Amino acid sequence: MDFMSIEHSRRETLRLAGLAGLALIVTSSGAQATPDEVSAAIAKLYGEKKPESGKIKLDVPEIAENGLVVPVNVEVESPMTDADYVKAVHIFAEGNPLPNVVSYKFTPACGKAAASARMRLAQTQNIICLAEMSNGSLYKASASVKVTIGGCGG
Amino acid sequence: MTAKPIPKVRLQAQAKAGEIIEIKTLIAHEMESGQRKDVSGQIIPRKIINRFIAAFNGKPVFEAEWHPAISANPYQSFFFKAVESGEFTFTWKDDDGSEYVTVNKLTVA
Numbered sequence: 001m002d003f004m005s006i007e008h009s010r011r012e013t014l015r016l017a018g019l020a021g022l023a024l025i026v027t028s029s030g031a032q033a034t035p036d037e038v039s040a041a042i043a044k045l046y047g048e049k050k051p052e053s054g055k056i057k058l059d060v061p062e063i064a065e066n067g068l069v070v071p072v073n074v075e076v077e078s079p080m081t082d083a084d085y086v087k088a089v090h091i092f093a094e095g096n097p098l099p100n101v102v103s104y105k106f107t108p109a110c111g112k113a114a115a116s117a118r119m120r121l122a123q124t125q126n127i128i129c130l131a132e133m134s135n136g137s138l139y140k141a142s143a144s145v146k147v148t149i150g151g152c153g154g
Numbered sequence: 155m156t157a158k159p160i161p162k163v164r165l166q167a168q169a170k171a172g173e174i175i176e177i178k179t180l181i182a183h184e185m186e187s188g189q190r191k192d193v194s195g196q197i198i199p200r201k202i203i204n205r206f207i208a209a210f211n212g213k214p215v216f217e218a219e220w221h222p223a224i225s226a227n228p229y230q231s232f233f234f235k236a237v238e239s240g241e242f243t244f245t246w247k248d249d250d251g252s253e254y255v256t257v258n259k260l261t262v263a
Contacts, residue, residue, distance in 0.1 A: 069225045080235075096223050097189050104232075105217040109210065111174035111235025115218070118225040120187070151225075 038092040038099045038128055045090065051130060051140035056089075058129045058141045067121040067151030072101070075114035076131045076139070080106075086113035088132040095125025120151035159183045159203075161256045163244055168261045169236035177208065178231040181246050181254060187222035203254075205247040206230055210260075211240040236262045 059073035091101040188200025246254040
């Protein structure tokens, strides 16, 4: 540690350490998916169609101590009849190396458009959920998860 | 993983007509993401279960497409509206082409 030999005040040293930490975050985020990549993944599925808000209950922990196993629970409001049901639900992670997490296909036989799984999160980030209804309308919801220990190895 | 993944499914054996039941599934699998590196710095190739399909009396009910962000030993739960007695078939599809299948009966009173 060269800079430690130079006479810095304690405050200065802390400031430099903080900057070094920040630089680390900035460089390591280069390999991560970004909100743009999530948007691109959504555009690939549904084109330019604008999603509405509401109907989706996206349940993720506010703080995940272990990024390897983060519960993700989604429920979409729908009567789930042959005429009106939830066709598909997609979950995306904005800060993972790859934006996709899971895609569900529901049928009216489900009775309820809800599913739970467990995902890996590399870092603190936003989770995006998109639901496609049988009439073609789209709904979107998001939630943020603070991750203490990242779960993507490397 | 050398052992063949063993799926576990938990659901009630009997239901009333019209009842919505929850089905919980779990399968032992390392879900190698293709993002990790081994000691020599080589990327460990991806090997995950990429699809889970639930069918009732041969008709697909629920499907999940899993990506590498799904945790090891993947858990999946979902719901099903019981209308008639029958048989569930749960299928997990591995990247290497293997399929793991399990069958459960449901009796509707």
